[in-house]
Amino acid sequence: MKNRQIVFTKVNTAELLETEEQSISDNEVKVRTIISTISSGTERANITGDPNVSIVSDENSEIVFPRHCGYSSSGIVVETGKNVTSVKPGDRVAMYWSLHMLYNILPENNVVKIQNDDVSFEEAAICHIGNFPLAALRKTRLEIGESAMVMGLGTLGMLAVTYARAAGAAPIIAVDPIEARRNKALRFGADYVFDPTQKDFAEQVKKVTGGGVNAAIEVTGLGIGLDECLDCMARFGRVALLGCTRDKNFTIDYYRKVHGPGIKLIGAHTAARPKYESYPGYFTHSDDIKAQLRLMALHRVNIGALIDETHSPEECAEVYRRLIEARDFPTFVQFDWRKLCD
Numbered sequence: 001m002k003n004r005q006i007v008f009t010k011v012n013t014a015e016l017l018e019t020e021e022q023s024i025s026d027n028e029v030k031v032r033t034i035i036s037t038i039s040s041g042t043e044r045a046n047i048t049g050d051p052n053v054s055i056v057s058d059e060n061s062e063i064v065f066p067r068h069c070g071y072s073s074s075g076i077v078v079e080t081g082k083n084v085t086s087v088k089p090g091d092r093v094a095m096y097w098s099l100h101m102l103y104n105i106l107p108e109n110n111v112v113k114i115q116n117d118d119v120s121f122e123e124a125a126i127c128h129i130g131n132f133p134l135a136a137l138r139k140t141r142l143e144i145g146e147s148a149m150v151m152g153l154g155t156l157g158m159l160a161v162t163y164a165r166a167a168g169a170a171p172i173i174a175v176d177p178i179e180a181r182r183n184k185a186l187r188f189g190a191d192y193v194f195d196p197t198q199k200d201f202a203e204q205v206k207k208v209t210g211g212g213v214n215a216a217i218e219v220t221g222l223g224i225g226l227d228e229c230l231d232c233m234a235r236f237g238r239v240a241l242l243g244c245t246r247d248k249n250f251t252i253d254y255y256r257k258v259h260g261p262g263i264k265l266i267g268a269h270t271a272a273r274p275k276y277e278s279y280p281g282y283f284t285h286s287d288d289i290k291a292q293l294r295l296m297a298l299h300r301v302n303i304g305a306l307i308d309e310t311h312s313p314e315e316c317a318e319v320y321r322r323l324i325e326a327r328d329f330p331t332f333v334q335f336d337w338r339k340l341c342d
Contacts, residue, residue, distance in 0.1 A: 004340065006100035006316045008067040011049040014320035016313050022105055026081040029111045031093060035125035035310075036073035036100045038333045040155050041221070041244065043069050044323055070100035072128035074121045075337075077111070084108045092121070094293065096128035096285050100313065102337055112289045116297035122310070123296050123303045125334060126159070127289040130303070133160035133217060134288050136240035136268035137167055138281050140215035144168035147209040151196070151229045152219035153181035155331050156242060158188060160217045162301050165189030173205055173213065173232075178328055188306060202231035212237060217268075219243040223250020230257040237261070240268040307332045312339035 003021040008014055024030050049063045077091045085108075087093055092114040098104040114124050133156050142148060148169035150160045153176035164172050165188075174185035174193045182193035192208050194201050206212050212234030218226050221243030229239055230252065252258070258265065270285075278287045295301045308330035311319050316335070323329050 004102040004313065006069060006313055006335070008047045008065060008069055008320075010065050011063075012047060012321075012324055014047060014069075014316045016316050019101075021103060024079055024081050024105050026083045027108055028081045028105050029077055029084055029087060029093075029108055030079040031075040031095060031098075031104045031106065031111065032078045033073050033075040033095075033098070033102055033104055033337045034121040035075075036070050036098070036335045036337070037125045037129055038155075038319070038323070038335075039071065039129050040323060040329060040331070040333075042071075043320070045244075047320055048324060068099055071097050072125060073098045073100075073104065074114070074124035074127075075104065078103070081108075087111055087113050092124070094124040094127045094289050096131070096289060098128075100316075100335060102313075102340065109286060112286055112293070114293060116293070118299075119293055119296045120304055122307055122334060124293065126303055126306070126332070127292045128285070129155060130159050130163070130292050131285055131288045132156050132268075132270045133219075133242060134163050134292065135270060135273055135283065136160065136217050136242040136266075137163055137215075138283060139266045139268055140217070140238040140240050141281060142167050142169055142215045145170050146214040147171055147173070147212075147234075149173040149175065149205065149209075149213040149216040149229070149232060150185075150190075150219060151175045151216065151225050152221075152243060153178070153185050153331070154219065157181075157217070157219040158185060158306060158331050159303075160219065160242070161185050161189045162303070162306070164217075166295060166300050169215070171208060173208065175201075175205075175228075180328060181331065184331070188302075196225075196228050202228065205232040209234070214238070216240070217242050221245045223252070226250075227252055227257070230263060233257075233261065233263055235261045236263070238264045238266060240266045242268045244269070307334060309333045310336050312341075313337060314340065 171191035174190035
């Protein structure tokens, strides 16, 4: 049986290819993918040939294609290895570290059963991407009633706004130069939105927070984004560095902006989490996915309403062309594998 997969075959090129289907091992699960979600920042870096796309790569890494993309999806279990106990064929599941692929074969730990029928495939397919801002918020140790700011309102930033509201932050400030994204953030939990290119941006943030931000999630991955974020912080504030900083050519006045006011900078890459057992502030991927599924099932968050576009995987070439070229590419775009032509 043939599988089908979206592959970055060369720089700036995405194709839907047929691949040979693989057999599963005793500890693996085979899932028929229903929905997979694009992670815009990571996938843009991959398709454009950025060498610095993981914590183990650098600017001297060889640029190699093809590249296999995707990591957050949902589907239905079709087969399990003999040692698998947590799911069975027919179960609806969320997957992490999956691919944009019709049939994913994953370790049992990378598959989480969707316990509540009220959670859609579309919502569940966002869970692994949601793990990133959720972990960043945990690491800031945000307290109920503290102010929170999100710098950058792409996919991760919009989820950070949503989960900051669920966590009880007040007020929530959302920052992005694109007006449509600021307006969307207001609909999904932000109390105030600002354009960071405005001259008095930091002064306005300090005004609405009564002196500065307590906890910030920096998602832009840009040196200027971090610098502007630090200008907005209250004394003893915490900044989680969620955006993958691929630009090394920037400087920060650490003495005046970090050391003096006692700001805590927190590395929040998704790899910086425990693998097997959660503890306060640091949850495993599986436990964070379960937490999000509970929030969705109880209608504490409306993740499904965040989705902007859904496409057939057969449209991948055009979707990724827009991702490369459009500054205002939608924040939530998914592939529906049910739309594939036989």
